[in-house]
Amino acid sequence: MVHTIARRDLDEKEALAFSGVGLTYPDGTAALFGVELSVKRGEFVSVVGPSGCGKSTLLKLASGLVEPTEGVVSVDRNRLGYVFQDSTLLPWRKVKDNVGLLLELHKVPKAERDVRVQETLKLVGLEAFSDHHPRRLSGGMKMRVSLARSLTLDPSIFLFDEPFGALDEITRERLNEELISLFIDRGFAGVFVTHSIYEAVYLSTRVVVMSARPGRIVGEFEIPFSYPRGPEVRFSAEFAKIAGEVSKALRGEIA
Amino acid sequence: MTQLQTFRQAEPVIAAASPRRRVHGKGILPPAVLFAGILVVWEAISASLSPGRKYLLPSPQSVLMHGLLAHDAYSQILPSFLRTALLSLGGFLVAIVFGMLLAALMYRFRWFERAAFPYLVALQAVPVLAIAPLMAVVFGYSYTAKGLIVILIAFFPIPANFLLGLRSVDAGLVDLFRLHRSSWWTRFFKLALPNAVPQLLTGFRISAGLAVIGAIVGEEFFQAGVPGLGMRLLQYLDQVEYNRLYGALILSSLLGIGFYSFFTWLSRRLLQSWHESAAG
Ligand SMILES: Nc1ncnc2c1ncn2[C@@H]1O[C@H](COP(=O)(O)OP(=O)(O)OP(=O)(O)O)[C@@H](O)[C@H]1O
Ligand SMILES: [Mg+2]
Numbered sequence: 404m405v406h407t408i409a410r411r412d413l414d415e416k417e418a419l420a421f422s423g424v425g426l427t428y429p430d431g432t433a434a435l436f437g438v439e440l441s442v443k444r445g446e447f448v449s450v451v452g453p454s455g456c457g458k459s460t461l462l463k464l465a466s467g468l469v470e471p472t473e474g475v476v477s478v479d480r481n482r483l484g485y486v487f488q489d490s491t492l493l494p495w496r497k498v499k500d501n502v503g504l505l506l507e508l509h510k511v512p513k514a515e516r517d518v519r520v521q522e523t524l525k526l527v528g529l530e531a532f533s534d535h536h537p538r539r540l541s542g543g544m545k546m547r548v549s550l551a552r553s554l555t556l557d558p559s560i561f562l563f564d565e566p567f568g569a570l571d572e573i574t575r576e577r578l579n580e581e582l583i584s585l586f587i588d589r590g591f592a593g594v595f596v597t598h599s600i601y602e603a604v605y606l607s608t609r610v611v612v613m614s615a616r617p618g619r620i621v622g623e624f625e626i627p628f629s630y631p632r633g634p635e636v637r638f639s640a641e642f643a644k645i646a647g648e649v650s651k652a653l654r655g656e657i658a
Numbered sequence: 659m660t661q662l663q664t665f666r667q668a669e670p671v672i673a674a675a676s677p678r679r680r681v682h683g684k685g686i687l688p689p690a691v692l693f694a695g696i697l698v699v700w701e702a703i704s705a706s707l708s709p710g711r712k713y714l715l716p717s718p719q720s721v722l723m724h725g726l727l728a729h730d731a732y733s734q735i736l737p738s739f740l741r742t743a744l745l746s747l748g749g750f751l752v753a754i755v756f757g758m759l760l761a762a763l764m765y766r767f768r769w770f771e772r773a774a775f776p777y778l779v780a781l782q783a784v785p786v787l788a789i790a791p792l793m794a795v796v797f798g799y800s801y802t803a804k805g806l807i808v809i810l811i812a813f814f815p816i817p818a819n820f821l822l823g824l825r826s827v828d829a830g831l832v833d834l835f836r837l838h839r840s841s842w843w844t845r846f847f848k849l850a851l852p853n854a855v856p857q858l859l860t861g862f863r864i865s866a867g868l869a870v871i872g873a874i875v876g877e878e879f880f881q882a883g884v885p886g887l888g889m890r891l892l893q894y895l896d897q898v899e900y901n902r903l904y905g906a907l908i909l910s911s912l913l914g915i916g917f918y919s920f921f922t923w924l925s926r927r928l929l930q931s932w933h934e935s936a937a938g
Pocket of ligand 2: 459564
């Protein structure tokens with residue numbers, strides 16, 4: 404796809420920038436309106452908002468899957484990771500071949516691919532399952548495979564669309580902790596859509612609250628906790644206070 | 659790479675517990691019992707017929723001995739069986755090649771699908787016996803004409819099922835491939851085609867059964883050339899050779915069952931690791 408629209412160049416600290424972005428779907432649904440958002444390297448931004456407010460649309464725009472009808476989206480798409488709500492694995496491929504899919508699409512030679520797949524499988528603790536088919540994995544493991552698949556490209560910007568929304572609480576918390584480790588280790592910029600305020604506050608350097616459709620950004624909260632964040636952060640008084648504020652901003656939108 | 663301890667304690671592996679074990683041979687028992695039951699009923703009906711009408715349904719042993727195993731019976735019927743098997747297989751293979759090609763084209767070009775699909779459905783609706791005479795005029799009472807009947811009858815399930823399979827790719831997967839700017843060909847070979855295998859195999863299975871029917875109908879209509887089972891059926895009916903008639907009927911069904919079993923086996927082999935349909 405050739406981008407002919409004018410775009411603001413990213414400055415060197417920036418990984419993603421939305422300026423005055425609006426999107427109206429062909430059927431006339433105005434999904435987003437006047438979105439201003441800048442995500443810097445080393446930032447992990449969570450996006451919360453009422454159902455149907457355009458959060459997924461925001462990520463689709465960021466990834467370039469959808470072009471904005473207004474404004475400009477700037478992003479380096481060459482090293483972009485995108486994890487969907489569904490693990491979107493190819494059911495006929497073994498775990499290792501699913502993890503290698505993106506490298507394959509980017510025509511990385513087989514020998515190098517195998518090495519990187521093995522490394523990544525080890526990183527997410529799935530070496531023992533490399534020859535399994537997805538059908539035999541639990542929901543949490545499928546999500547790990549999906550995460551590993553994106554990690555093989557060593558993304559500089561990583562988009563997550565409610566990746567753990569369908570998982571049970573315990574698995575979800577564990578994956579949250581793992582994601583933080585990855586974030587510290589790999590230093591990508593993250594944009595994470597979620598319905599869970601706790602998840603948003605726990606993971607992020609910043610939480611963004613969106614309005615009901617057409618979605619705009621109506622609140623931003625810097626999260627002061629330093630990394631690595633142990634699970635106990637979630638029980639601190641300050642955590643509760645921030646979560647309360649985010650919740651209030653969100654409820655203001657739903658009411 | 660790094661020391662991300664949290665990842666090491668992967669969650670308990672419930673879903674990966676021992677793969678389903680299939681007791682081999684267990685599937686044979688119920689049909690075998692039913693088969694025995696059918697033989698008993700057959701025998702009983704045959705025995706209850708008055709001597710004057712007994713020829714209408716000879717006993718199973720009689721069919722087996724006189725209709726199939728007797729030298730002059732099998733030396734006649736076995737070549738016919740092979741002939742029909744070859745005819746249905748040939749037509750079936752042609753249907754596969756063209757059916758798949760057609761579906762791939764319809765998948766590639768929406769306008770072509772819109773243009774061609776109605777005719778495909780219409781083709782399906784044409785009563786074959788109604789156009790058989792036309793074929794006789796064009797192609798004569800030939801192998802080609804019989805083959806065309808087979809193709810005509812067996813064709814539809816292949817493009818219809820294949821196209822359905824190609825189109826039923828998960829939208830998220832399409833997004834994933836688009837995101838990485840894969841070409842249409844990449845998407846076809848790595849995504850749509852493997853995704854369509856279960857439906858395609860279903861199409862094969864249906865089509866193979868129809869091909870046998872097509873071959874027998876074709877042979878019954880075009881009674882010329884090397885005699886296949888279809889011609890034998892009419893011949894034995896004519897000659898009041900009911901032992902052989904039932905023998906030929908049994909062989910015809912065996913041909914269909916053989917095709918069906920082969921594709922059931924193939925589906926299971928190819929799909930059991932990943933597709934729900936192969937679980938049962
Ligand atoms: N392809 C499309 N065509 C038309 N309308 C669409 C399309 N995709 C999404 N929409 C509409 O745009 C709005 C925003 O959709 P989007 O999926 O971005 O919301 P969301 O915030 O992710 O919702 P959820 O919380 O349920 O995941 C919704 O009203 C949706 O119905
Ligand atoms: Mg969504």
